[in-house]
Amino acid sequence: MSTADNPIAVLVELRDGAVARPTLEALTLARSLGTPVAVWLGTEPDADAVAQLGEFGAAEVRVAAIGAEARYPAKAGAAIAAATEDASLLLVVSTFLNKEIVTRLAVTTGAGVVVDAAGVEFVDGEVEAFQTVFAATWNVRTRIAGKAIVGVRPNTTTASAAEAPGAASIVPISVQLPATRETVTAVEPVAQIEGVPLAEAPVVVSGGRGTGGDYALVTELAELLGGAVGASRDATDEGWISHEHMVGQTGTTVTPALYVACGISGAVHHRGGMQASGTIVAINMDPDAPIFEICDFGVVGSLFDVLPQAIEAVKAHRGA
Numbered sequence: 216m217s218t219a220d221n222p223i224a225v226l227v228e229l230r231d232g233a234v235a236r237p238t239l240e241a242l243t244l245a246r247s248l249g250t251p252v253a254v255w256l257g258t259e260p261d262a263d264a265v266a267q268l269g270e271f272g273a274a275e276v277r278v279a280a281i282g283a284e285a286r287y288p289a290k291a292g293a294a295i296a297a298a299t300e301d302a303s304l305l306l307v308v309s310t311f312l313n314k315e316i317v318t319r320l321a322v323t324t325g326a327g328v329v330v331d332a333a334g335v336e337f338v339d340g341e342v343e344a345f346q347t348v349f350a351a352t353w354n355v356r357t358r359i360a361g362k363a364i365v366g367v368r369p370n371t372t373t374a375s376a377a378e379a380p381g382a383a384s385i386v387p388i389s390v391q392l393p394a395t396r397e398t399v400t401a402v403e404p405v406a407q408i409e410g411v412p413l414a415e416a417p418v419v420v421s422g423g424r425g426t427g428g429d430y431a432l433v434t435e436l437a438e439l440l441g442g443a444v445g446a447s448r449d450a451t452d453e454g455w456i457s458h459e460h461m462v463g464q465t466g467t468t469v470t471p472a473l474y475v476a477c478g479i480s481g482a483v484h485h486r487g488g489m490q491a492s493g494t495i496v497a498i499n500m501d502p503d504a505p506i507f508e509i510c511d512f513g514v515v516g517s518l519f520d521v522l523p524q525a526i527e528a529v530k531a532h533r534g535a
Contacts (some may be wrong), residue, residue, distance in 0.1 A: 221249030224277075224302035226295060226313065227256075227268070230412070234264050237308040237415055239374035241367055242271040245306055246377060248337060250274050253383065254298045254305075256285040260385075269383030270376050279388040286399055288312070290392045292320035298388045302362075304342050306335070309366030310414070317364045327359035330366035331468060333491065347491050368491075369415040370470045411443045413460065418442025418473045419489070421462055425478015425499065425518055428455035432522040433477055439529055445469065445489075447479045463488040477518040481506025498522070 223245040228235040238253075245251035253273040258280060260268075265276050279285075279294035295316070299305050305320075307313045309331050321328045329335075329344040336343055342363035345356045359365075413419065420437035422430050423446065430444065437444045445462040446455070462469055464487040474492035479485060481497070481504055489495070490509055497510035498518045507513045514521050 222252045222274075222302045223249040224252050224254050224295075224299040224305040225273070226254045226305065226307040227260075227276075228308045228310070228313075229257075234267055235308070235415070236374060237367075237369040239267075239271045240369065240372040241306045241308060242268065242273055243374050244335065244367065244372045246272040248304065248335070252277055252302065254295055255279070256281060256291055256294055258282060265383050265385060270380045271374065272377040272380065273383045274381065275386045276383045277386045277388050279390050281390060281392065283399070284392055286402070287395050287397060288316045288319050289395050291316045292323060293393055294388065294390045295320055296324055297390045304335070304362075305364045307364065307366050309368050313366060317366065321364060324362060326362040326364045328364045328366075329357050329359065332365050332367050333371045333470070335365045335367070349487075368468065368470050370417060370472065410438070411441070413443045413445060413462070413467050414469055416443035416469070417471050418475075419445045419462065419469050419471045419492070420475040420477065421445030421447065421460075421479060421489070422450060422456075422477045422518070423447035423479030423485075424449045424453075426450065426455065428453065429519075430456060432518065432526070436475065436522055436526055436529075439526060440473070442471065442473070445474075447482075447485050476506050476510070477522065479506055480504045481509065 225241045225245050228238045242251045251272045252275045253268045255276055255278045268276055277298040279298055281294050284290045314330050317328055332344040332346045334345050341358050341360055343356055343358045344365045348355055418440040419442055420433050422433040434444050444460055446460040448461055448463055450456055451458050451461045463485045466488055468488045470491045472493040474489050475496045477498045495510040497506040497513045498521045500517055502515045
């Protein structure tokens, strides 16, 4: 299929029809491992998307134009399998849908799978992924013998264009789709959180029980920093904010460069979803709150006193 040495396949993630930033992060990671090739499912990509993938190192854009059939994980898996026959490693963005797709793909191809990885490298000729597990209490490295699939978390690699990008060539992929018993009878998109998706945000400002349901300051700081608003399970259980904002083991796992926890005690459930963040700032009135055990910078005080000062300081710094 490809004449490139050691092709590393990257499944393209789309956001509102455009290439999502985590895909560019995955291509950047792939360049350190071999020759990236992008795998595109659904409709034909436009010229701008192909040019962008080439800018970040993709030598080829392998297009499986299966249209709406890409909604079926089994059929998406078959298309990916056809597009990655020569690749020893497939990188995907670690989303709920992709996890389902690659699980089915692994069953049909015999590949080994690691999801929610922070990175990957070749060790002694085999793929080795590293991740945090058990509520971020252990760092583990997992080696996969043979064909490998790794789901990588957003924000674990800094996206950067290739030093000498080339023009990616389009390679049509012929796919024999399997029959499935499922039928999609209706598609109703769920309204998404405004702004940066929580899992992809470089900055997350989260509020917990200490907000008392008032997220005005949390939201203002998040918007000021170009980030997303998160929440603890207590806050979502109280109905103060929708479940889509919940950070934790049963919510969204985030790995931003900066995580600000406001009025969050830091229970194990919450810590498991944010402990791998780059820098953690905690604001809590309880000096014995567990969140202070893992934060890089802690402030004992009311978020209603601290956040206005932080907001004004950021504004003053930007205006200087």
